[in-house]
Amino acid sequence: MLDLALTGFVVCFLLAGFRRPFLWVLCYLYVDIVSPQIISWGILARLPISLMAFAAAFLGWLAFDDKRDSRFTLRQGILVLLLLYCGFTTWTAAYPAAAAEKWAWVWKALVFAIFLPFTLRTRLRIEAAALVMVLAASALIIDGGLKTVGGGGGYGTLRIFVENNTGLYEGSILSAVAISIIPIALWLVRHGTVFPADWRVTLFAAGLIFACALIPVGTQARTGLVCLGVLCLFYLRTVRHKVLIAGGMVLALMVAVPFLPPAFLARMGTIENHEADQSAGTRLGVWKWTWDYVKDHPLGGGFVVNLASRVEYDTVMRKTVDGSTTISREHIVEEGRAFHSSYFEMLGEQGIPGFALWILLQLTGLLQMEQIRRRWKRRTGADEAWVAPLAIALQLAQVVYLIGSLFVGIAFQPFILMLIGLQCGLWSYLKRIETASQSALPSSSDRRAAAGGIGVKIGPEAGA
Numbered sequence: 001m002l003d004l005a006l007t008g009f010v011v012c013f014l015l016a017g018f019r020r021p022f023l024w025v026l027c028y029l030y031v032d033i034v035s036p037q038i039i040s041w042g043i044l045a046r047l048p049i050s051l052m053a054f055a056a057a058f059l060g061w062l063a064f065d066d067k068r069d070s071r072f073t074l075r076q077g078i079l080v081l082l083l084l085y086c087g088f089t090t091w092t093a094a095y096p097a098a099a100a101e102k103w104a105w106v107w108k109a110l111v112f113a114i115f116l117p118f119t120l121r122t123r124l125r126i127e128a129a130a131l132v133m134v135l136a137a138s139a140l141i142i143d144g145g146l147k148t149v150g151g152g153g154g155y156g157t158l159r160i161f162v163e164n165n166t167g168l169y170e171g172s173i174l175s176a177v178a179i180s181i182i183p184i185a186l187w188l189v190r191h192g193t194v195f196p197a198d199w200r201v202t203l204f205a206a207g208l209i210f211a212c213a214l215i216p217v218g219t220q221a222r223t224g225l226v227c228l229g230v231l232c233l234f235y236l237r238t239v240r241h242k243v244l245i246a247g248g249m250v251l252a253l254m255v256a257v258p259f260l261p262p263a264f265l266a267r268m269g270t271i272e273n274h275e276a277d278q279s280a281g282t283r284l285g286v287w288k289w290t291w292d293y294v295k296d297h298p299l300g301g302g303f304v305v306n307l308a309s310r311v312e313y314d315t316v317m318r319k320t321v322d323g324s325t326t327i328s329r330e331h332i333v334e335e336g337r338a339f340h341s342s343y344f345e346m347l348g349e350q351g352i353p354g355f356a357l358w359i360l361l362q363l364t365g366l367l368q369m370e371q372i373r374r375r376w377k378r379r380t381g382a383d384e385a386w387v388a389p390l391a392i393a394l395q396l397a398q399v400v401y402l403i404g405s406l407f408v409g410i411a412f413q414p415f416i417l418m419l420i421g422l423q424c425g426l427w428s429y430l431k432r433i434e435t436a437s438q439s440a441l442p443s444s445s446d447r448r449a450a451a452g453g454i455g456v457k458i459g460p461e462a463g464a
Contacts, residue, residue, distance in 0.1 A: 003042035010036060010049060014056060021060030025119050026132045028053040028112065032414050033136035033168065039161045054108060061119055070118045071428040075364055075420065082350075082357045083110040086303075089350055093302025102303040106412045113417035113424075120425030123386070124193070129422055130390075131194055134181050137415065138208050140168055141178045145211025148218030158218045168415065175224025176404030177415055178212040179231055183393035185209060191386035223407045230403045234396055283340040283407070285311025290339065290348040300351025307336045342405035358411060362402060365420060368427050369395035376430075387430065394423050 010031065017024035031037075031053045037044045061067075086106060093099035120126050140160050147158060160169050168174050189197055189205045216224025289309045293301065301308070311334050339345040346355040372391035376384060401416050410416060 003040045003044070006036045006040050007043045010044065014053070017056060017060060021064045022119060022125060022128075024053065024056040024060045025116070026128060028057045029129065029132045029418060030136045032109075032112075032418075033133065034139050035167060035169075038164055038169070050108075054112065057112075057119075058115060061115075065119065066121065067118070069121045069432055071432060073117060073424050073428050075361060075368070075424050075427075076114050076117060078357055078361045078364070079110055079114045079420070082354065082361065083107065083114070085350060085354050085357065086110070089300050089302040089354065092299075094305050095302065095307055098307065099303035099305075105414075106303070109412055109414040109417045112414070113421040116418065116421030117424035117428050120422070120429060122429070123383075126390075126422065126426055126429060127188070127192060127194060129418075129425070130184055131188060131192065133415070133418060133422070134185050134188060134208075137168065137177055137181055138211070140174060141181075141211050141215055142208065144174065144178075144218050145214040148214045167413075171219030172221040172223045172404075172408045173410055173413060175216045175219050175221040176227050176401060176408060176410065177413075178215040179224055179227040180397040180400040180404070180419070182209050182212050182231060183235070183396040185212075187386075187389050187393040191389060223404050226407070227400045227404045231396060231400050234399055282311065282334055282337050285334070286337050286339055287341060287344050290344045294347050294351060298352050300347075300349050300354055303349050305348050306339050306345075309337055310335045311337065339409045340407060342409055342411035345409040345411045361420065362398065365398055365423050366395060369398070369423060372427070372430060387426075390426065394419065394426065398423070 010027070013023065013027040013030065017027060028050075031050050035050075037047070037049050086103065090096075090099045090103040116129070120129060144158055144160050158171060160174065162169070168177055185205050185208055188195070189201055192201070195201050213228060215221075216228060286306065286309055289311055290306075293305070293308075339348060342358075343355070346358045350358070369391040373388045373395070376388040376391070379385065379387070397419055401410070401419070405411065
């Protein structure tokens with residue numbers, strides 16, 4: 001029954017695209033985030049559904065969509081350069097076969113991020129893309145939240161729909177994404193037009209945000225806890241009644257702590273006592289190895305070059321009994337471990353050029369969203385009041401991603417690249433309507449002429 005329901009939903013989504021081709025773009029967003037072919041064990045599991053949705057989205061835009069308003073932005077250019085450079089490092093990779101496997105999905109995620117802004121020509125389309133991204137991610141988040149409330153979870157054990165540890169189904173990645181969509185969900189409640197604000201929308205959003213906050217508890221991923229703390233701090237930057245809201249956050253934390261599982265509190269405690277944590281030792285060891293590797297290979301080693309890593313470190317355990325402290329050390333040797341950081345992932349795999357492109361992509365996004373916020377924050381018209389809050393939401397989502405990226409290798413995570421595509425689409429759309437509004441204004445000479453002819457230049461014919 002589950003397989004039939006998933007298959008029916010995807011088929012209806014694809015069929016609806018024949019009437020409104022933009023729906024194929026939304027269908028691809030859903031398919032790439034939820035990955036129903038992973039949940040299914042029947043029809044969808046045997047079809048290249050992701051490739052089908054990708055092809056439908058691109059061909060539908062190429063054949064039917066209006067392209068007069070399409071703009072190619074600076075950040076799309078950076079994405080193109082990053083795509084080409086990743087292709088080069090895959091060709092010269094230290095592990096060609098393994099690198100080709102990662103390249104098989106990375107190129108598609110990058111191409112879609114480049115393509116998405118071309119389709120976001122209206123406010124409705126921008127909102128629809130944000131809505132589908134939030135709702136698709138919420139399918140996984142609500143499932144994980146319910147199981148956390150029911151007493152399930154634990155580090156690496158929270159089962160989201162199926163037993164899988166890739167993409168958004170991995171605990172640390174899901175935690176970072178869950179926290180990043182909170183500001184976008186709040187924007188949809190306040191400014192959404194597809195589902196206008198009422199008690200049902202507000203209730204669903206409140207439940208979703210609660211589920212987002214539960215994901216770090218259920219997965220016991222320290223990344224999610226750090227992301228949640230950073231989001232709260234940055235959220236205070238742009239809201240009114242800062243003291244009141246900050247007090248509410250502190251109160252909510254004090255109320256929640258007694259109800260948190262002891263295993264979660266124990267794992268979060270390793271943030272402070274990192275010397276006793278083998279996971280932290282692995283991260284630091286791999287980061288040191290990556291830096292040394294880039295010194296000898298400044299162009300990078302291609303995807304999954306971390307397979308060549310070998311790290312050694314000591315864990316330090318302190319145990320106090322009756323006032324006496326015993327310190328024990330254990331020597332650990334590990335090989336082929338993950339980067340555990342997007343920054344070191346980019347540095348090791350794509351070298352200094354790729355890392356520079358990736359950082360430029362992120363910084364220009366933060367800058368553009370800040371520029372939009374400042375230009376539009378005082379506009380209160382019905383068709384303008386939504387812009388600045390959306391820029392803030394997308395900026396906060398990116399900040400959360402950048403903080404989460406410190407501890408998780410998600411440099412090419414498709415959901416984050418979709419978020420970048422959404423930012424590019426918003427930037428392009430606003431540039432177009434601002435240009436159109438400026439061109440519609442009369443020039444200074446026209447205004448003077450309309451005021452009584454003052455300043456109008458008299459031509460030779462009039463002088464004769």
